[in-house]
Amino acid sequence: MRHLIPRIVGICCLLSLIACTTNQQIDLIVYNAKVYTVDSSFRTVEAVAINNGVFIDLGNSQDLLQKYKAKELLDAKGKYIYPGFYDSHGHFFLLADAMEEVSLLGTRSYDELLERLKDYVAKNPDKSWIIGNGWDQNLWPDKEFPTKDSLDKYFPDIPIFLSRVDYHAALVNSQALKQASIDTVFHIEGGLISSDEEGKLDGILLDNAMKLVSDHIPMEDTKVLARMLKRTQDSLFAVGLTSIVDAGLTEQQIESLKILYNADSLQIRNYAMVRATPKSVKNYLRAGTFESERLTVRSFKLMADGALGSRGACLLHPYHDAPTSGFLLEKPEEFDQLIKQLAASNFQVNTHAIGDSANRIILDSYGRHLKNPHDRRWRIEHAQIIAPSDFHKFAQYAIIPSVQPTHATSDMYWAKDRLGAERLKGAYAYKELLEQYGLLALGSDFPVEHYNPLYGFHAAVARVDKTGFPKGGFQMENAISREQALRGMTIWAAYACFQEKKRGSIEKGKDADFVILEDDIMMAKPEALRDIKTIRTVVAGETVFKR
Structure with missing residues (x-):
C-alpha cells in the first residue's frame, strides 16, 4: 500500500497539471478584426470570445486563441466589428406592411x-x-395635396388608402370613404377631414x-403576419440591426409579438412601446411590465401632434407658409392627466412631439409630475x-431626446418654407440636445425613412443627403461626432431602453450582438458611409445574416 501512495500522488499531480493547461471549451472566437467595443473608454481590440450567447473575453487574437478552444473560429480578415446596431425609433409592423403594399416613395407627380x-x-x-405608402407632395411641381378625383376616375370600385410618407x-377615394360611412365633413379631435372650396370631401x-x-x-x-414580420426582420439584419424600438403598438400587435417570440419565430430584439389609449393604459398597468430574452414591454407611446410636412405639427406661432399652427392630437389637460397617472407607475413614457408648442406642453407636463426623473x-x-x-x-427634467438624423436631411429642402429662417435654427438641433442631456438615442423612424442605420450615421455627422447636398452641410453647428453617432445607435440607444448592462457595447458578460462591416465607419x-456593406450580423452569438 505504501508503494501505491507515491504513484497516486503523481497521477493526481499530472491530472491537475492537465486540467490547468487544457483550454476552456467555448462556442466562438472571432479574431483578426478591429473591434470597436464602444465601452466607456471607446477602446478597440482584435478579438472576442463568446460562449452561451454572451461575450466572455476580449483582447488580442493570439492570447484568445491560446486561452480557449472554440467550436467555431471566425477569421474577420481585418474587417471592422461594432456592437449590434440599435434603432431607437422604428415601426416594425408598418415596415412589414410597406413591403407588401404599393410603394409611392419618390414619385415626382400625382400622375x-x-x-x-x-x-x-x-x-x-x-x-x-x-x-400604398410614401407619397410626398413636397416633391411635386405644385407642392399641393392631391385629391380623390383621379382615384375615383381610374379606380371607382375598389377602396384605396394611400399614406403620406x-x-x-x-389620400383615400370615395369607395374607401363609403366603407367608413363618411359622406360629409365633421370635426374630429386631433385630426382633419379635408374638403374643397364647396365643402365637399376631397379625400x-x-x-x-x-x-x-x-x-x-x-x-x-x-400565418401571414408571421411571414411578413420574418421578412422584415431579415431586411433589418441585413443592415446590421440587432435591436429595435417598436414605437407605438396596439394591444393586439403586442400580444401577437408575445406569441411569435414565445414560438422562437422572431430573433431580433424588440423594445415595444404600447400605444397609449385609456383602454391600453388600464390593461397594461394592471398586467405590469413584460420582459423576455428578446421582447420587452415597459413603456407607453403618446402622440402629441402630427408632422411638419403635412402641417399637423403643433407650433407656437403660425406656419411661415400657411395660416395654421397645426394641432395637438388630444387636449393639453388630457395629456397632463395621463402623464400624471403614468408617473405614479413604473412604466416609461415616450411622447411623439414635433412642433415647438407640442414639445413645450409635454416637457412641462413631464416636469410637473416626475419626482425622480433621472431614474x-x-x-x-x-x-x-x-x-x-x-x-x-431636457437637462432640468432629465428627458432623453430620441431623434432621427435622416429627418433633417429629408426635410431640409422645404423646412425653411414651413418655419422661416429664425425658427429653423431650433429645428433638428441634435448637438444642442446632446449637450443638454448628455446623450442621444438615434433611430430612423422606418418606414418613414430607410431603415439602414448608416444613412442616419451619415446624416448625423455630415448633415447632407445621399448626393452630398448641401455643400458644407445643413446647419452644421448641430452635427455630432462619429463617436457620438456610434454611441447613439448602440450604447446610448440601449441606455434609453434600460438595457445598457446587457447590450449596446462589446464587454464581458453582455449579449454577443455584433455586426461586421466591410469598411470602417469611423475612418471612411x-x-x-452610406454604401458600406454589412458582412455579417450576429445575435446572441448566432449568425442571423451573412453576405
Missing part, C-alpha cells in the same frame, strides 16, 4: 403616383383594398381622421422643433 397604382392593380387583381396624412385625412378609414382595412391572419428615463420622440427657451428642460470618407 406618376397614378401610374404606379395602375401597374400594381394590374399585377394584383384579387386585392380587396389597394394600400410621414404616415400623418392619407385627404390628417392624423386622427385617418383611423376612421384605416380601421376598416382587413387585418392579416397570424425614469422618459423620452421625447423626434424633439424636432424646440423653442430656444425650452432646450434647458463621408461620401462613402
